[in-house]
Amino acid sequence: MKLTEPQLYLIHRYLDGQCTETELGAINALLIENQEARDFLLVVSEQAIVAGDNFSVSEIAGDRRATAGVWHSSSSEYPSRESPSSGFGVKTEARSRTWIGFSMIACTILFATATAWNVYASFRPGRVPVGAIKHVQGLLDFRGYRGEQASRIEAGQQVYAGDILESKSCDSWLEIDIAEDSRMTLASYSSLRMLQSARVGVQEYELRRGGLWVDSRLGKDRSVRIITPTATIDASDSTLNIRVTETETSLWVHRGQATVQQILDGQTAKLQAGLELSMSLERSGRLEVRPQPLPVHTWTLRWPLDHQYAYGRILSESSQRPRLQAMPMLWPIPNRDPLLLYVSAIGAWGCSPNPIVVQAGSVLRFQGRNQIFHKVRLGFSTQTLHGVFGGKFEIDIEPEHLGKPGEVWQLDLPIDRFHALYPQLNAKPGGLQLIDVYALTIQDDVGLEILGVELIEPDGSTH
Amino acid sequence: MLSATETIQKLMQGRSRIAAAAWLLVRDYHAAEDCFQNMLLKAMTKDVSFPTEAALMSWAFVVVRRDAMDWLDRRGRKVAILDEKVLAMLDGQQVALATDAHQSTLAALRECLASLNEEGNRMLKLRYFDGLRCEQVAQSMRLSLPAVYKRLSRLHEGLAQCVRGKLLAADGGM
Numbered sequence: 001m002k003l004t005e006p007q008l009y010l011i012h013r014y015l016d017g018q019c020t021e022t023e024l025g026a027i028n029a030l031l032i033e034n035q036e037a038r039d040f041l042l043v044v045s046e047q048a049i050v051a052g053d054n055f056s057v058s059e060i061a062g063d064r065r066a067t068a069g070v071w072h073s074s075s076s077e078y079p080s081r082e083s084p085s086s087g088f089g090v091k092t093e094a095r096s097r098t099w100i101g102f103s104m105i106a107c108t109i110l111f112a113t114a115t116a117w118n119v120y121a122s123f124r125p126g127r128v129p130v131g132a133i134k135h136v137q138g139l140l141d142f143r144g145y146r147g148e149q150a151s152r153i154e155a156g157q158q159v160y161a162g163d164i165l166e167s168k169s170c171d172s173w174l175e176i177d178i179a180e181d182s183r184m185t186l187a188s189y190s191s192l193r194m195l196q197s198a199r200v201g202v203q204e205y206e207l208r209r210g211g212l213w214v215d216s217r218l219g220k221d222r223s224v225r226i227i228t229p230t231a232t233i234d235a236s237d238s239t240l241n242i243r244v245t246e247t248e249t250s251l252w253v254h255r256g257q258a259t260v261q262q263i264l265d266g267q268t269a270k271l272q273a274g275l276e277l278s279m280s281l282e283r284s285g286r287l288e289v290r291p292q293p294l295p296v297h298t299w300t301l302r303w304p305l306d307h308q309y310a311y312g313r314i315l316s317e318s319s320q321r322p323r324l325q326a327m328p329m330l331w332p333i334p335n336r337d338p339l340l341l342y343v344s345a346i347g348a349w350g351c352s353p354n355p356i357v358v359q360a361g362s363v364l365r366f367q368g369r370n371q372i373f374h375k376v377r378l379g380f381s382t383q384t385l386h387g388v389f390g391g392k393f394e395i396d397i398e399p400e401h402l403g404k405p406g407e408v409w410q411l412d413l414p415i416d417r418f419h420a421l422y423p424q425l426n427a428k429p430g431g432l433q434l435i436d437v438y439a440l441t442i443q444d445d446v447g448l449e450i451l452g453v454e455l456i457e458p459d460g461s462t463h
Numbered sequence: 464m465l466s467a468t469e470t471i472q473k474l475m476q477g478r479s480r481i482a483a484a485a486w487l488l489v490r491d492y493h494a495a496e497d498c499f500q501n502m503l504l505k506a507m508t509k510d511v512s513f514p515t516e517a518a519l520m521s522w523a524f525v526v527v528r529r530d531a532m533d534w535l536d537r538r539g540r541k542v543a544i545l546d547e548k549v550l551a552m553l554d555g556q557q558v559a560l561a562t563d564a565h566q567s568t569l570a571a572l573r574e575c576l577a578s579l580n581e582e583g584n585r586m587l588k589l590r591y592f593d594g595l596r597c598e599q600v601a602q603s604m605r606l607s608l609p610a611v612y613k614r615l616s617r618l619h620e621g622l623a624q625c626v627r628g629k630l631l632a633a634d635g636g637m
Contacts, residue, residue, distance in 0.1 A: 008616040009609070016597045017490055017542045028546040031553075038553060043623050045483035048591040050572050052492035053479075055592035145500065147507060161493075162500060196493040198594040227537065263537060 003036055011041055129158035130194045130203060131176040134183060137389070137422075138172025139332055140165065145194075161196035167210065169332060170381055170436070171422065173389045178203055182218055185388045187211030187243075197225070207244050213388050214240045215255075230279060234259045238273075248280040252292055262287060295357040295385065299348055299434065301453040309347035311438075312450070321408075323369070326440065326448040344368075344450045345438035348380075355385060358415055360430030361458030367410045368439055371447030373399045377440050378411070379418065382432035390432040391425040393418035408451060464512050465519060473516050474503055474523055479569060480557050481523050487553070488531040488544060491594050498530040517558060524554040567633065568626060575625035583618050590615065 003011075007030060013019040014027050030037045133155055142150045145162025153174060159165065167173055170188045177183050186192050190210020197204040201222040205212075208229070216224045216235055223236040228244040238256030242249065251260060253271045261268045262279055269287050271277055276292045303322040305314055312324040326342040348356055358380075366378055379394035395418045402409045420427050437453050465473065474481065478499060485498035502523055513519035528550065535542065545553075579587070582604075589600045601611045 005613070005616075009612045012597060012612045012615060014543065014545070015487075015490055018596065018598075019543050021543070024543040024545075028549050031545065031549045038556060040619070041487070042483070042553060042556065044619050045487050046479050047572065047576075047587075047619055047622055048486055048492065049479045049482045049495060050569065051576055051587045052496075052592045054573070054576055055588050056492075147504065162497065196497065198491050198493050200593075229537075232538070 003034070003040060007034075007037060008040070011037065011044070015044065128160070130161055130196075131159045131178045131184075133157045133159065133174060134177050135175040137174065137425075138188075139168040140172055140174060141168055142166075159194050161194050164191065164193045164208075166191045171389055171392055178216070178224065179218055179222075182216040182224070184215070184224075185213040187213065187383075187388045195227070207242060209244060209246070211241065211243045211388070214238070214242065230263055230281060232261045232263065234261075247282055248278065250276065250278045252276045260287070293354040295433070296352065296354040297357055297359050297362065297455070297457050299352055299356045299453075299455040301346060301348075301351065301450075305346065306350065309350035310345065312344035315449070321451050323449040323451045326445070328445070340443055341440050342445045342448060343438055343440040344448060345436050345440075346450070346453060347436055348434045348453075348455075349436075356434040356455060357385060358382065358429045358432055358434050358455065359458055360416065360428065362415050362430075363412050363456040363458075364415055364418075364437070365410065365412050365452070365454040365456060366437075366439065366450065367408060367452035368402075369406065369408050369447075369449045369451065370402065370441075371405050372444070373402075373405050374441060374444060374446040375399055376402060376446075376448060377442070378413065378438070379440075380415075380429070380437045381435045382426070382429055383435055385431075385433045389425070391420055391422040391429070393420055393429050395419060410452075412456070464514055465516070467507075470506055470513065470519060471503070473519055474506060476566060477520060477523065480560070480565070481520075481527050484524050484554060484557065485527045485531040487550075488528065489534055490542075492591055493594075494534055495531070498527050498534060501530045502527045520558045521554075524558060528554070567630060571626040571629035571633075572622065574629060575622050578625070579618075579622075586611070586614060586618065 010019070010023060010027050010030065013023060019027065031041065133153055135155060136153050140151065140153045141164075142148075142153050143164040143166075144150075145160055153165070159176065165174060165176075165186060167186055167188050167190050172188055173186055175183055175185045184192075184205070187210055190212065191208040192212065193206040193208060195204035195206055202225055203218075203223070204225045204227065206227045212226065214224060214226065214235065216238055218224060218236045220236075223234050226233045226240075226242055228242065228249045229246050230244070231249040233240070233242060233249075233251060235256060235258040238258055239254040240258055241252040241254065244250070249260075251258065251271065253273050253275055255273050257270060257272050259268060259270050260277060260279075264281065267287050269277060269289055271289060274292055275289055277287060277289045279287050304316060305322070305324065307314065310324055311329070312327050314322070315325055316322040324344045324346065326344045329341045329343045330338040331341050332338050364378075364380065368376070370376065376397050376399075377394055378397060379392060381392045382390040384390045393415065395413060397411065401411070415429050418429065420429075426432060434455060439448055439450050441448055481502065482495045482499040486492065486495035489495055489498065505526055506523070513522065532544075535544075576587075586600060586604065589595045589603055590597065595603065597611045597615070598608055600606075601608045604611070606614070
């Protein structure tokens with residue numbers, strides 16, 4: 001039985017994403033009853049893929065422009081991932097339809113000897129870069145779209161749709177150029193996947209977890225889209241800070257504007273500079289837009305402490321003061337065995353509704369206790385206000401300054417006495433946002449506990 | 464059991480059919496390709512093994528469909544999707560095809576695509592590679608929507624006939 005014209009139209013309307021509920025019922029019935037309709041649908045779908053492969057290859061071989069308009073800079077601005085002699089361009093230009101025809105025959109031989117990834121790479125249509133790494137810092141992980149994995153990422157390296165970039169520690173981050181005068185910075189403990197956008201002029205990225213700073217100055221008709229587990233965020237000429245977890249997306253707009261759409265129910269919101277938004281599935285997915293809170297310069301650790309913002313064992317027996325006991329942590333070090341630490345850490349950023357900004361001359365007051373006469377390291381990490389990692393600052397306290405084992409000690413430490421671990425970022429912490437405060441010992445468990453932390457303004461006032 | 468190399472070989476040989484299964488849901492060439500990649504990554508990185516090609520292909524179609532559904536969910540797309548029963552019938556039909564035998568069909572299809580005229584090429588590119596809806600294709604090519612439906616149907620049917628002809632010729636039937 002040959003398919004009638006209305007039946008063919010119905011199939012095309014489904015493939016177009018245009019059919020109504022009634023039409024969907026009709027096409028389901030048609031496909032269940034009619035073998036020819038099923039054959040036709042399968043033929044169309046496979047032809048679409050093979051035709052897409054052909055266009056993908058010929059488009060790149062032609063002018064190497066982004067097929068979906070995602071990369072408009074000239075290719076000379078960003079050198080190819082491969083060397084010029086065996087480069088991306090040379091390889092793709094050599095691909096012709098004849099080559100594709102022969103490739104199927106050649107693959108039998110290839111499969112017998114090549115590794116799985118090499119085989120995959122030989123089939124994959126060529127791709128165009130969607131960005132280039134500008135700066136890198138700390139422990140990072142790269143998983144390429146062809147399956148290759150590397151812990152070394154270098155400035156100048158190009159990234160392609162399907163590549164995944166991850167920062168693996170609190171002091172790791174990287175910056176990517178995504179277009180002329182436009183860049184993104186991936187914050188610590190974050191994961192970003194480059195996507196191949198099907199929309200002309202749109203660059204798409206999936207922020208899987210952590211934080212992303214976006215500074216885009218894209219022209220008219222171009223935009224950047226960030227897809228998070230719970231929302232999509234679109235912007236073109238804007239500066240944004242985005243933080244995500246599996247269930248929550250928070251957005252701060254510092255310049256320009258952004259449009260947010262919640263995946264759960266399609267709710268949208270348009271944010272101007274100076275506003276922030278949070279959406280959480282745990283709060284029924286309500287979009288909350290409000291002015292960004294002003295920074296504060298004092299902070300006091302309040303009990304009970306939320307587990308989300310603490311590393312360590314929270315002890316709160318009624319007979320004693322509440323405290324945070326150090327727990328072991330393996331600290332990764334590139335090309336070396338990890339270091340065993342015993343750490344008590346508090347995420348100050350999550351314990352205050354306002355950003356806490358350290359001032360030159362501020363004092364950090366620590367109260368703590370340890371059961372063994374031993375040196376303790378105290379420290380804090382920072383970021384640029386609403387931005388990315390700003391550096392860590394630490395100080396070692398010798399045991400004679402900590403009193404007798406088992407007794408509570410209190411130390412008032414001017415922040416300028418802390419040693420900058422990343423002086424190339426910021427030599428002094430003044431003006432940076434406080435993220436974490438911590439106390440730790442290396443290798444030895446001395447029963448370290450934190451009982452209190454305060455940030456005191458230079459004039460001596462506390463919150 | 465299929466070895467790791469055989470597994471990848473079979474999946475790559477079946478790439479167009481597996482990606483096509485994702486495309487039937489996402490209806491976007493680039494997204495379908497990403498779904499295929501994700502499936503391939505799972506095959507390589509998860510500890511999975513298959514006794515036969517049929518078992519492998521069944522798994523691949525299930526995984527790629529699931530990934531396509533996830534893709535749709537993540538984009539918040541509320542588009543009409545075929546009934547589960549229909550999708551299972553389509554998958555069953557695809558899984559039954561041996562990947563080795565399908566290679567000659569694919570080679571023939573590529574040759575037939577290469578011989579398409581300019582208008583046919585343009586229509587396929589706009590519709591499938593650029594991802595335009597039929598209505599947008601109609602505007603771009605200054606045609607009516609029914610004319611686009613009709614020409615697309617003819618194009619697909621023509622390609623299918625061309626493939627059949629080439630396969631027959633290769634078998635000495637013509």
